Amino acid sequence: MATLNKKQKLFIVRSLAVFNTPQETVALVKEEFNIDVSRQQVENYDPTKRAGISLSEELKNEFYETRQGFLDAPQNIPIANLAVRLDRYERLYIKNIKNVAMAIKIMEQAAKDMGGQFTNQTKTELTGKDGETLPVPQQPIPLTPAEIKEHIKECLKKAQDEY
Incomplete structure (x- = not known):
């Protein structure tokens, strides 16, 4: 297990705070500091995981501040x-x-x-004019089979007359 200085610990905490996986963080630490750390060691710096329960208050605060900043600023992505x-x-x-x-x-x-399909830019007005409530449509009265048959006959006769 590699011994980490404060700068490296902060780097790991911030990486995890922006939802990088432990494996991604391992690769980032290798790239940034040229040191080898394990996934298990990295998980110790995530206060949302059981392994990170004993993380110092300073690093916990850094984690939650970084995460909140990340979630509040999607325009930075x-x-x-x-x-x-x-x-x-x-x-x-x-x-x-x-x-x-x-x-x-x-x-x-x-x-x-x-077209804004994946955003909330398009607004659907669910009220009537000037904020009035919309009228509730009346439910149609169910027709009997005889009434349906009669209606079809009338429609056919009307179509024949027009043709």
């Missing part, structure tokens, strides 16, 4: 930005232009994003 998504769709479209099925799917996805 590039793919959450419509312009970034459309740019990536464009690149995928150009790359897959000869694959007609894939190109169509990419265009469809871009159209859905532009």
